[in-house]
Every structure is written in C-alpha cells, then in structure tokens.
Amino acid sequence: GAVVSQHPSRVICKSGTSVKIECRSLDFQATTMFWYRQFPKQSLMLMATSNEGSKATYEQGVEKDKFLINHASLTLSTLTVTSAHPEDSSFYICSAGGDNNQPQHFGDGTRLSIL
Amino acid sequence: AQSVAQPEDQVNVAEGNPLTVKCTYSVSGNPYLFWYVQYPNRGLQFLLKYITGDNLVKGSYGFEAEFNKSQTSFHLKKPSALVSDSALYFCAVRDMGGNAGNMLTFGGGTRLMVKP
Numbered sequence: 595g596a597v598v599s600q601h602p603s604r605v606i607c608k609s610g611t612s613v614k615i616e617c618r619s620l621d622f623q624a625t626t627m628f629w630y631r632q633f634p635k636q637s638l639m640l641m642a643t644s645n646e647g648s649k650a651t652y653e654q655g656v657e658k659d660k661f662l663i664n665h666a667s668l669t670l671s672t673l674t675v676t677s678a679h680p681e682d683s684s685f686y687i688c689s690a691g692g693d694n695n696q697p698q699h700f701g702d703g704t705r706l707s708i709l
Numbered sequence: 710a711q712s713v714a715q716p717e718d719q720v721n722v723a724e725g726n727p728l729t730v731k732c733t734y735s736v737s738g739n740p741y742l743f744w745y746v747q748y749p750n751r752g753l754q755f756l757l758k759y760i761t762g763d764n765l766v767k768g769s770y771g772f773e774a775e776f777n778k779s780q781t782s783f784h785l786k787k788p789s790a791l792v793s794d795s796a797l798y799f800c801a802v803r804d805m806g807g808n809a810g811n812m813l814t815f816g817g818g819t820r821l822m823v824k825p
Contacts, residue, residue, distance in 0.1 A: 600752065626811055637799065637817045638753075643810070687752050692803070692811030695760045697743055700752035 597621060598690050600701025608709055609680060615673045615704045617644075617688030623668035624690035628698070629661075632685040644671040678708045711736045711804045715816035722790045722823055730785040730819045732774075732800030741803040742783040743813065744774055746796045753799060759783060770794070790823045797821075 597620040605613050617627055625646045630638040642663055643651040650663035660682075662674040671690075675682050685703050692698040712735045722728045734740055741760055745753035757768025764776040774785045783800060797820050801813040 598752075603750075628812065635818075635820075637815050640812065643812065685750075689753075692813070695741065695758075697755040697758055698811065698813060699755070700745070702752045703750065705750060 598688065598699045598701045600688050600704055602704060603702060604705045604707075606707045606709065607678065610677055611708075613675045613678055613706060615675075615686055615688070615706075617671045617673070617690065617701050619669045619690045619699075622691065624671075625668060626692075627665060627671040627688055627690045629663065629671075629673050630687045630689070632687060632703075634685075638687060641673075644673075646671075675706065678706070680708045682706065683708045711740075711802050711814045713800050713802050713814055713816035715798075715800055715819045717819050718817070719820045719822060722821070724792050724823050724825050725789050728787050728790040728794070728821065728823070730798050730800075730821060732783045732785065732816055733781050734783060734800070734802045735781060736802055736804040739805040740783075741805055742774075742776060743801040743803075744768065744772070744783075744785050745799045745801060747799065747818075748796050756785070756798075790821075792823045792825055795821055795823045 599618045601616045627644040629641045641656045644663045644665040646665045652658045665671040687703040689698040689700045714733045743758045744756040747753050757766050759766045759776045767773045772787050799818050800816040
C-alpha cells in the first residue's frame with residue numbers, strides 16, 4: 595500500500611538551530627502534502643498545505659518565515675523550522691494523498707525537542 | 710466550514726466487551742468521513758472510510774462505523790475490544806462540496822483504554 599516516510603523521527607537540539615524535516619511519498623506522486631503539529635494529548639493542527647511547484651498555503655496564525663516549506667518534487671516536501679526555540683518543541687506530522695476518494699497517508703511523525 | 714466533534718476525551722472498556730467511540734460532523738455538502746488510529750509517538754493509521762453506499766462500513770482490525778445522515782454521526786464500533794486496541798482515535802471529515810481539496814478536518818481525538 596501507499597507509504598509516507600518522514601525523517602528524522604526525533605530531533606533534540608539547542609535553541610537557535612534550524613531543523614529540516616523531510617516527508618516522502620514512497621510509491622505514489624503527491625502534488626499536495628500537508629503538515630500538522632500535535633501538542634501532547636491534543637488533536638492535529640493543520641499548519642500548511644504544501645503544493646508541488648508553487649508556494650505553500652499557510653493556515654492562519656502560522657508564521658511562514660518561521661516554518662519554511664519546500665515541495666520541489668512530486669515525492670518530497672520539506673519543513674524547516676528556522677531558529678527554533680523551546681516553544682517550537684512539538685510533534686510534527688506530514689501526510690500525502692487523498693486523491694480520488696482515497697485516504698490520506700501519514701508519516702510516523704517527528705518529535706522536535708528544543709533545549 | 711467543516712467541523713468534527715468527538716465528545717469523549719476517553720473511553721474505558723473491559724477486554725471482550727463492545728466498544729463505541731463517538732463522532733459527529735458538520736459540513737456544507739456531502740461528507741467524506743474517516744477514522745484513524747494513533748499509537749504513541751507514531752503517525753496516524755487509516756482504519757476505515759465512508760464515501761457513499763452502505764451506511765455500515767467495515768475496516769481494519771475488526772472495526773466498523775455507521776454513517777447516520779440524520780444525526781450527522783459516524784461512530785466507530787467494535788464487537789469485542791482487545792487490550793491492543795488501546796490508542797488514540799481520530800475522526801476526520803472532508804467536505805465533498807467544499808473547495809478545500811483533500812484537506813481533512815480532525816476531531817479532538819478520543820483515547821481508548823481497554824483493560825484486561
């Protein structure tokens with residue numbers, strides 16, 4: 595079945611570091627990918643929609659300069675958390691698919707911890 | 710605008726008993742409805758979906774869900790719970806009549822605890 599690979603699974607780094615998270619669709623092409631943020635014991639909050647070959651669409655309240663999204667190919671989207679601070683610590687999840695009434699497929703998430 | 714409500718933060722059942730996790734939705738058009746399960750520190754795994762057709766949908770791991778248009782509900786059920794079913798469950802909706810593409814709206818999640 596369709597698989598979405600997300601890497602890395604866990605990042606621990608110092609405040610001020612920029613962190614890149616990759617989301618790959620392994621056996622299908624995805625013109626659209628989604629990036630979510632999940633706080634402990636809470637639901638997924640959509641951050642942005644990543645569009646292949648064009649600018650990402652950010653949800654209200656999400657800083658586009660803070661969370662840089664690049665969707666350079668039909669199988670890869672990246673989320674870069676720039677100059678990360680402790681308040682950016684969270685679980686980030688990507689998804690892809692959903693075309694033709696099919697379900698979206700999710701990566702396994704990235705736990706980001708900023709010290 | 711579309712929305713999903715999962716009224717229970719947590720559901721506790723004994724192993725072997727039936728379980729129900731509730732979900733209600735609101736969309737302007739016809740809904741696509743999904744259930745996903747999340748295990749600790751993992752992404753979401755697809756369980757089942759309703760697009761059209763039979764109101765009772767069967768999915769993975771013995772789960773099923775019933776679409777009820779009049780009550781705008783899509784409750785998740787399983788006849789006999791297993792301890793391994795303990796996880797976080799999310800209901801999601803996509804508005805067929807909307808212009809949000811493939812974007813899903815998620816409920817707040819329900820933690821299912823199955824005790825031996």
